[in-house]
Structure formats: C-alpha cells, structure tokens
Amino acid sequence: MTTPGPMATPGPLNPVSRTALSVAHVRALESERPGGLFTDPYARAFVTAAGYTPGRQPGPYALSLANYAVIRTRFYDDYLLGAVADGIRQVVLPAAGLDTRAYRLPWPDGVRLYELDLPPVLEFKERVLAGQGAGPRCERAALDVDLTGGDWGSRLAAAGFDREAPSAWLVEGLFVYLTGEQAAGLLDTLGGLAAPGSRLAHERGRDVSAAGAGDPSVAHLTSLWKGGLGTGLGDWLGRHGWHVETHPLDAVAARYGRSWSGTGPDMAGFHLSTRG
Template sequence: MTHPTRRDAESDTAAASQTVRAVEAVEAVKETSFITAVIRAMENDRPDAYLSDPHAALLSTPRSRRMADEALAAGGTIGSVIVRARFGDEELRRGIAEGITQVVCLAAGSDTRAWRLGLPPATRFFEIDLPGQLEAKEALLAPVADRLACHRVSLGADLRSDTWPERLRAAGHDRAARTVWIVEGLLPYVRIEQFTRLVGHVRESSAPGSTLLVDAPHTEFYADPANARFLAFMESRGSAFRLGLDDLGGFLGRHGWQADAYTLRQLSAGACAGFPPPPARLCPPHDHHWVARARLA
C-alpha cells in the first residue's frame, strides 16, 4: 500500500485551487452579462433613448444593479453596450428582411432579441451560453413569455471548447442555410487564439451569404489612462479584460469574411451608411470599441 507524499498533496492542493479559480472566473463572467442588462434598462428609460429594450428591466435584479453601480463608479462606459445592441438590432432586421431564417446568438447571456424584436414565427433563434445562464434568463423573462413568437432553442455550452458546433447542429441548425451570427460582449474575456478558433467554427458552420455581427475593444482601450481604474476593477472581480484589436475588420478579412468595422466615434460621425449615428454621450473619447458586420461570400 502506497501513501501520498507531501509533493502529491501539494500538487492536489494546487490543482484544486486552480479549479476553484476557474469556476469563480466563469461565474464572474456570467454575472457581467446581467450588468449589461441593467445598462440597457437605464437607456430604455431615457426620454432620448437610442436603444429600445423594454424587457431588460426584468433582468435588472438587486444584485445586478449593485454590480452595475460598482462598475460604472469604477469608470465603466455604457456606450459600447448600447451602440453594439442597436447595431445588432439593425443588422439582424436587415438579414431577416433578406430572407434569413436562422439566428445564432453566441454568449447570449441577457440578450432579449428573441422576445423584443417581433421576429417572424419561421425564425429559428439559437442561443448558446455557459450552463445555467440561459435558464436564469428564462426564469426572469417569464412575465413576457408570450412575446416569444420565433422558435427559440437554448444550449448550455462553453464556447472555448470545440464541441459546441456539433451540438448546435444536433439541435437543428442547418449549415446549408444562411445564418445571422451574433457575438456581443464576449471578446474582452477571451484570448486571441480562442477568438480565432471561434471565428473558424462559425465560418465552417455557415452557408455563403451568412452574416457575422461582432464587437471587441480596440487596443487603445487598454492604453488609455482613463480606463485604468475600470480595468483594475474587472480584474479584481475575476472577469479581467484580455482581448484588444487594432483592426477588427482586417482580422475578420484574414479569416474568410468580408467585413466592415467601425469604432464608436466613426459611427457617431455617420461613417456607416444607413445606420442612425449614436449621440456623442454614447461615444466618449475613452470608449475605444469596435463593432463589425461581416458577410461570408
């Protein structure tokens, strides 16, 4: 009979600590999703609201409101949350008008589009997020369950793994049909190699004519001293920002997509034809952020 050595015990302790930290990091990222719901609810209540999301208030729990207050007090910005949501709304409506009937929302978190956009009943709206996230959202949105006109399918999966595409296919996603893919608010929390793999999976699961809607911090976000306090705050709560890109459109182009990418300031200046320019209050100088729409030829 062998007995564990001190080294074995230390190794087991280190492994256990690493597992705990990983679980805590996942929970922190899941909580952040409901912070964005609070921000959308705040915008919806403004008389000059740029984004309409009447259901976001249902996701604004006392805990998420407290976390949002802490994030905003630390210098967090609201512009990227609101502008990317409006951008996604406009582009999703455009895709539906062009006859696309499949939508896949990755890291769906507190996204309420399936409920609030009045999508046609023939639309299949797939949502993927970490296990437990979508169930929590569904429970909070129970009062507006009758607003869900499209066919919604939810999947609990970690997008950092390579198994979610096959699970999505098994759930009814048709790779031969065009899809609108939505990836909002995820990229700050992943590494470039993870994003590269994710974009590859999306491309492999897409028919020609599919659309990818994605946002990401600009690298300048990390270099701007005005954001130092917020970045430290996010790191302290276990959901550190990691990814920044100098050229989101160029990155997508190198991975098979025809992309148009805009910073918030470019959108505010009217650079995106057909898109309502966001007000200056949503595009402060220190909110360095990309939004992009990309098409698979």
C-alpha cells in the first residue's frame, strides 16, 4: 500500500483540509483491493480530480497511518449503521471532508445526515460527485461552517436538526488537528446539541509529541498535528455527561480479520460514547 504525500490542490483548501485527499487516496486503494473492508466508489474520483500523485516512498509510520485509516473507516461505518439500526435518525459529521457515507451506506428510511465543513471542501466535493452522477441514499444537508469559531450549532438547528431527538455524531480524524481549547469548545457545542441517548465516535486521545519521528514521509501531516485534548480526551468526556467505551485498535483490527502490527503507540483505537 502506498501512502499519501504532498499533492496538487483542487482549489483554495487550507493544509488541514488537503489531508482529506490523503484519506480519499487510502480509501480508493482499499476499495480496489480484493477482500477490502469497504467499498467507496467515489474515492478514486476525488484523487483523480485533484491531480494527486503519491509522494515519496512511505516509511513505517506512513504505512501504519494508511492501515489505521482503513480499519477506522470500517469501524465507523459499522458504528453509524448500528446507531440507525437502533432507531437514531439524525447523523452529524463535523469536518466531513470527502466522506461519502451519505452516498455509499445502506441507510434506512428517515435518516437525515448533516455534513459540516469549510466552503472550499464542500464545493470541491459537490463538483466531483455531480460529475459522477452520485445521489445520496438518505436525506443530506451540507453546511459550510467553521468548527473552530462562530455559532455553528445554530446553523445546524436552522437546517432542521432537532436538539430534542437523539443523534449520532462522528468526529473522524479531527481532534488531532485542534488545540486543546478548540477541541473543548467543539465538544461543548456538540454536547449542548446532543439529547440524552445520543452517540459520539472518534479516535482516542493521544500524545502526538513524537508522532512520526524518524519517518520524513509523514512530516507534511504530523507538522499539522496539535494534539487536541491529548490522552485526557476520554476523561474530559466522562466529566461532561458522556459514558465512554474504549475500543483498542488491535481488538478492532482482529474483528475484521486484520492483524495490527503498525508502528506508533499513539494510534491507540477509538472511543464510542453515549450521552447520559
């Protein structure tokens, strides 16, 4: 498996937003692999439209990041489908990036999915999906918001989100790019919108101070990492009304018939939390 490097951008994307193309590249490779853990029929179109070409030869940490992204994608697919199977009908994806779950997952009737991201990301995404003739398999609303400032919660409510009904939230690959203050602010807003019984999934908090050390092929990514709330993320959630379940990465990988032998102890797995 190759791993993403610096790439041509499809427009005025900021450095963090450009990482969505790296993840799309990984999803495309996994979708084309026999026995892949998921199929994303649109990932390759994003890569092609962006004029993406792989960067330098990937080092061990880069390969681990790619394998981690594959396992993470399938784990979150199952989490969301489990939430709607249990009756939740509101799904929110902050920093949705080039996520295509609205288009590729088998949603039951009545699901409304909200994608939140910056305007250039959503504009590029809409352009590529339109070119593919893609149509969402649930009711979808895309909102251009800045999750690090402004009243994005009110924008979500104005778009039809019901604060009184439970919701399923997926914060995929975002917290590591935020400061602790930004992460806490996002979670405060999210918590104010999440009715009792709501669910939240994201990566476990981690110490990124030495992430990717000795592997120059990931420097363009790790240089952007700020660490969020770090290893205290789960404790923060517990103090703010969430019941937190931890899913270690090796156990999740084994569930999908994959062995986890990646480098990097900071890739520790996932949290699934329920609002009390």
